[in-house]
Amino acid sequence: MTLSELFHSLTSQLQELYSRQESESLIIWLFEEYLGKSRRDISNNIALDSLPIELENAFNELLEGKPIQYVTGKAPFYGREFLVNSSVLIPRNETEELVHLILKENKKSGIRILDIGTGSGCIPITLALEITGSEVFALDISEEALSVASQNAKSLDAKVVFQKCDFLNEEIPFKNLDIIVSNPPYVRISEKEMMHANVLKYEPHLALFVQDDDPLLFYRHIAQKCKNALNPNGRLYFEINEVLGSSTSDLLTDNGFKEIRILKDLNNRDRMVSAVLR
C-alpha cells in the first residue's frame, strides 16, 4: 500500500464523524506523529511496508470520537506543544487570544501573575516564558491537572509555582500580584445539549460546568477575593461565556473595578473581559 492510498482510505472512514477537510487534517496530524510524514509526502507515492500498530490504535481512537489531542497526548498552544490527558481541558484558540491580549498590554518585566484554574498550565507557562523576569503562580483544585501542568513547565523550561487550592473554599494564597488571569468553568449545565459529543464524553466536567442558577460563581469569588491579593491598579483578565459579557461587567462594577472592557475574539464573539482594581 502507498501512503496516498492509506491517506484516502483513512480519510474516507473518518468522514463518518468529521467533514472531509477536518478528516484530512486529522489524518495528516496522525501521519506526522506516527510516521514522520507531512502533507507533501502524500503525493510522492511512498510505499509502506506495514502499518505501525501505534498509528492503527490511534486511528481507532479517533474513529470512536476521541479528540486528537487526547489520542496523541499533545496539544499546541501559542507556538509550543503541551502534554494533555483526560484530567485537563484541551487548550483553546480563545485562550491563546486571551494570553495574546495580556502580552500585548503588559510589557513590563518583573511582574507578578496568578492563573486561577490552570489545567494544563498553558496560560502561566506561556506568560512565564514570554514576559521577562515575571514571577508566575497557578492554582487548580485537581491534583491530576497540577501534575500535567508541572510536567509541562519542566519540559518547556518555564518557572511557575503551582499550588493545589479549592478556590471556591479558600483565599488566594499569594499577595502583591499585578495580574490575575482566569479561564474558569463557565458552561451552564443547560448548554450541554448544544455541545459536541466529543467534548462531553472526553473533557473533564470539573473544568467545564457551572450550575445554571449561578453561572458567574467563579468570577464572583475572584472579584471578591482578589482585592487582598492584587496591587493597586492590578489587572484582571477573564475568558468568559459569550452570553455573559454584560453580567460579568456588572459584577466587576459592583465589586469596585474600573476600566472594564468586554473584548471580542476572532470570531466576533464576546469572549474576554478585563478590568483594573481601583
Ligand SMILES: C[S@@+](CC[C@H](N)C(=O)[O-])C[C@H]1O[C@@H](n2cnc3c(N)ncnc32)[C@H](O)[C@@H]1O
Ligand atoms: C476551563 S478549565 C481551564 C484550564 C486552562 N486554564 C485552560 O485555559 O486551558 C478550568 C480549570 O479550573 C479548575 N477548577 C475547577 N474548580 C476549581 C476550584 N474550585 N478551585 C480551583 N480550580 C478549579 C479545573 O480543574 C480546570 O482545570
